[in-house]
Amino acid sequence: ARRGYPEAVLCEGKTMEHLVAIARAVGERGSTNGHQPLGTILFTRASATQAEAVCRELPDAVHDPVARIIAWPGPVPEPSGGTVLVLCAGTADIPVAREALLTAQHLGRPAELVVDVGVAGLHRILARVDQIAAASAIVVVAGMDGALASVVAGLASAPVIGVPTSVGYGAALDGLAPLLSMLNACAPGVAVVNIDNGYGAGHLAAQIAAGG
Template sequence: MQEQIKKLLQAIQQGKVTVEEGMEQLKELPFKDLGFAKVDNHRALRQNHPEVIFCQGKTPQQIKEIVGYLAKNSNNILASRASLEAYEAIKEVCPEAEYHALARMVVVNRKPLQLNKGTILVVSAGTADLPVAEEAAITAEIMGNRVERLYDVGVAGLHRLLAHLDKLRKANVLVVVAGMEGALASVVGGLVSRPVIAVPTSVGYGANFHGLSALLCMLNSCAAGVGVVNIDNGFGAGRLAAIINEDAR
């Protein structure tokens, strides 16, 4: 945002833009009204990261227009819950965009951020939890964090987790992704001294209630230092982990 204002002032000084035109552009700095969406231009100032596009429920054309606008003002763009059709639409305005099919995320990373000191460790209970785990990991990565992964170490085979105690304890923040009964978050929380962000997934049989059982178990964790985000909310967990890791030890 500051760069946009500087460029605008320079354009006015150089006579490329009139004062009246500059005033009109300033009106759009808080947000840009595209008719079907109001793109928040001030989010980077408030939260140190630009707006992220949630693609689910949007048409490919709407996504394309939003990305096309963001691409003019931002080096890095993140689109979550993106289908292949959404990715193809984004490629039309951002040919450098990359699609992470498992996580259903589109990433434009023109200017990678300087890495924070600490490491974020994303842990998954099972392979079926990987889409949500990868959503968290990719989110944290594009926000300037060193991310490590530890997958398929659920409580059904606890020795798989205990074999990686050093990695667990070296992490500055841990994101633990689990479906079924969601017990892995409590186990990890009892092994480490750092914040644990628990992510319940909708993976499980009928009584899992599409992730509700994992959510309730994580909320009732007996391990201290465990916080919980919504069901399947890998993006929210990755963003929260990135905020915590900004103050890495």
């Protein structure tokens, strides 16, 4: 585990042979070095076929097919530090949001997910101001106009991590539109990760919230 955090294996783009070899090596190394736990390994962006192959090597791994994450060993650690709040604009953004949520939990933070709070109906996000005020780090997951990041940053004093998603079509340009929008958030306190990168956002939010 580099720098004290769980390792992650990006499944997408790997051949089946390479992926299986990695999973096997993980299993052979075991989850402790004898004395101490070595930390969870996350397999991210796993297709159904890839997930099946990984779980064949690591039968006690836990697979979340919506988030496309496999964790080994499966159980999340006892939460510590401040709360990570994941806010999600629309239903189609849920897979990415859930990837952020599970990552933050596997890194040891208490974490909550709130869905369907896009800015087209402002009352939905305004109903969450207390939850926003209580969070130590906030992940905002949104596609299309990406406007939720700016609105939340205007309401929060905690750092906001924006995750643009590839949800949408046409001029959404596979997520470039919300990426650019979030990079230009008119409220300060927002930084952005790659399109659909729920893993990266969850990791960073967990680091930020580590101190509580």
